[in-house]
Amino acid sequence: MRDVAEKDAHKNPHLIEDRIIHAALSGRVAPGERLGEKELSEIFGVSRTLVREAMMRLQARGIVEVSARRGWFVIEPSVEEARHTIDARRALEVGMLVTLERASPAMIRALREHVRAEQKAIASGDRAERSYLLGHFHVCLAETLGNPVLASLLQDLTTRTVLIAALYQSSHDAHESCGEHGGIIDALEKGDATEAARLMDVHLRHVEKALNYRSASSRLEHLKAALQGSGT
Amino acid sequence: MRDVAEKDAHKNPHLIEDRIIHAALSGRVAPGERLGEKELSEIFGVSRTLVREAMMRLQARGIVEVSARRGWFVIEPSVEEARHTIDARRALEVGMLVTLERASPAMIRALREHVRAEQKAIASGDRAERSYLLGHFHVCLAETLGNPVLASLLQDLTTRTVLIAALYQSSHDAHESCGEHGGIIDALEKGDATEAARLMDVHLRHVEKALNYRSASSRLEHLKAALQGSGT
DNA sequence: GTTTTACACCTTGTATGCAACATTGCTCCT
DNA sequence: AGGAGCAATGTTGCATACAAGGTGTAAAAC
Numbered sequence: 001m002r003d004v005a006e007k008d009a010h011k012n013p014h015l016i017e018d019r020i021i022h023a024a025l026s027g028r029v030a031p032g033e034r035l036g037e038k039e040l041s042e043i044f045g046v047s048r049t050l051v052r053e054a055m056m057r058l059q060a061r062g063i064v065e066v067s068a069r070r071g072w073f074v075i076e077p078s079v080e081e082a083r084h085t086i087d088a089r090r091a092l093e094v095g096m097l098v099t100l101e102r103a104s105p106a107m108i109r110a111l112r113e114h115v116r117a118e119q120k121a122i123a124s125g126d127r128a129e130r131s132y133l134l135g136h137f138h139v140c141l142a143e144t145l146g147n148p149v150l151a152s153l154l155q156d157l158t159t160r161t162v163l164i165a166a167l168y169q170s171s172h173d174a175h176e177s178c179g180e181h182g183g184i185i186d187a188l189e190k191g192d193a194t195e196a197a198r199l200m201d202v203h204l205r206h207v208e209k210a211l212n213y214r215s216a217s218s219r220l221e222h223l224k225a226a227l228q229g230s231g232t
Numbered sequence: 233m234r235d236v237a238e239k240d241a242h243k244n245p246h247l248i249e250d251r252i253i254h255a256a257l258s259g260r261v262a263p264g265e266r267l268g269e270k271e272l273s274e275i276f277g278v279s280r281t282l283v284r285e286a287m288m289r290l291q292a293r294g295i296v297e298v299s300a301r302r303g304w305f306v307i308e309p310s311v312e313e314a315r316h317t318i319d320a321r322r323a324l325e326v327g328m329l330v331t332l333e334r335a336s337p338a339m340i341r342a343l344r345e346h347v348r349a350e351q352k353a354i355a356s357g358d359r360a361e362r363s364y365l366l367g368h369f370h371v372c373l374a375e376t377l378g379n380p381v382l383a384s385l386l387q388d389l390t391t392r393t394v395l396i397a398a399l400y401q402s403s404h405d406a407h408e409s410c411g412e413h414g415g416i417i418d419a420l421e422k423g424d425a426t427e428a429a430r431l432m433d434v435h436l437r438h439v440e441k442a443l444n445y446r447s448a449s450s451r452l453e454h455l456k457a458a459l460q461g462s463g464t
Numbered sequence: 465g466t467t468t469t470a471c472a473c474c475t476t477g478t479a480t481g482c483a484a485c486a487t488t489g490c491t492c493c494t
Numbered sequence: 495a496g497g498a499g500c501a502a503t504g505t506t507g508c509a510t511a512c513a514a515g516g517t518g519t520a521a522a523a524c
């Protein structure tokens with residue numbers, strides 16, 4: 001039986017995009033995964049046209065790419081691209097906190113709530129929810145600071161980061177990440193934006209450090225490494 | 233007679249996007265301007281399908297928006313959206329410079345070259361080229377620093393800023409802007425990234441200060457203001 | 465047995481056709 | 495004359511049809 005809820009793809013043209021982004025943030029779609037137009041059109045109960053339009057938007061957001069007449073694929077950033085992405089994130093998030101004036105109590109409360117949800121997901125062992133919330137914290141932060149433009153940019157960058165983490169088998173501990181989120185909020189609560197920015201910088205450096213740039217589970221990279229390794 | 237060069241829209245699917253972005257940066261398309269699918273399809277000699285796909289990407293990049301069954305329009309950011317956009321830019325560009333290690337002589341040279349081109353365009357009175365180069369400086373900076381991700385984000389943000397400047401009748405002087413660009417390069421050359429970041433912060437605050445949030449040349453806002461003004 | 469080649473299948477690329485709806489000018493009624 | 499309703503027109507929304515090309519398989523040649 002088909003999922004009835006999906007039929008609403010007509011009314012909300014962004015549903016397909018949102019679902020894919022959410023699935024990526026939750027770790028339910030992997031980098032390199034193929035997303036066929038026909039396949040998606042059946043899942044969402046619409047024609048290829050709408051799927052294609054959604055893919056175009058996702059392409060512009062740097063989440064998927066197309067290989068001519070082969071299909072759409074979730075991005076598999078190279079090591080260099082991964083660095084650039086995380087660097088961009090660090091620039092954006094550090095800049096965001098540095099240029100911040102003051103965080104209101106309401107903001108602090110909302111962020112604390114989010115971290116509580118993270119802890120709950122970690123405790124309950126819900127990997128998808130955990131992955132989603134840990135990534136979404138940063139989007140939430142930008143939203144809370146009241147800037148939807150930043151939030152939107154961050155959503156794309158964090159989605160890419162999650163994919164990068166999956167591709168390079170991040171060893172980053174969820175507990176640690178969650179703790180660092182808490183620390184950032186502490187600094188914000190004390191009104192010390194500079195300290196918050198510093199902690200964010202450290203946090204994102206941890207994210208990058210936890211990557212294993214050797215692992216590259218991408219088919220191509222994997223193959224290349226295998227051939228280089230066996231040949232000599 | 234039709235422009236033959238446009239026929240290449242087949243070979244480069246991003247041509248339509250690029251042209252519209254370039255036109256916006258050059259001040260040749262105004263905020264609120266209507267971009268009809270049919271109209272564009274004739275200009276580029278392709279079917280509406282390709283035009284539509286390009287518009288989808290531009291929509292995801294925040295350059296155009298669609299009004300159901302009325303058409304595509306270049307964005308007309310509200311005062312709030314304008315602030316958010318410029319704030320996001322400031323966060324990004326300040327963060328970018330703060331987290332920068334060192335600028336190589338080659339980078340400095342390329343940037344100086346760009347500023348020289350700006351001066352030339354200003355001197356020759358080529359308004360479109362001037363507008364384009366002044367905006368593109370920031371993209372160029374990110375590219376020069378070697379981060380295409382940042383460059384891409386910045387292209388979209390500066391395009392939006394240029395549209396905002398047009399909408400709110402920016403009084404920012406081209407000479408001044410160009411001078412500030414030079415100052416930033418000076419700081420980079422001295423290896424003082426912090427100072428460069430500070431100057432960038434000031435520069436972008438100038439950009440915002442130069443806006444006249446009262447003017448709002450949007451049709452709707454304009455009309456509303458006109459009616460309020462004459463009625464009392 | 466191995467290599468080459470031809471072919472069938474599957475996927476995206478692009479155009480076109482029709483439906484749904486917003487706008488606008490006209491007509492008819494008051 | 496003024497206003498309400500209606501029809502004509504133009505635009506996007508969405509689906510479908512067909513074209514172009516990539517991939518893998520199987521047959522055939524060596």
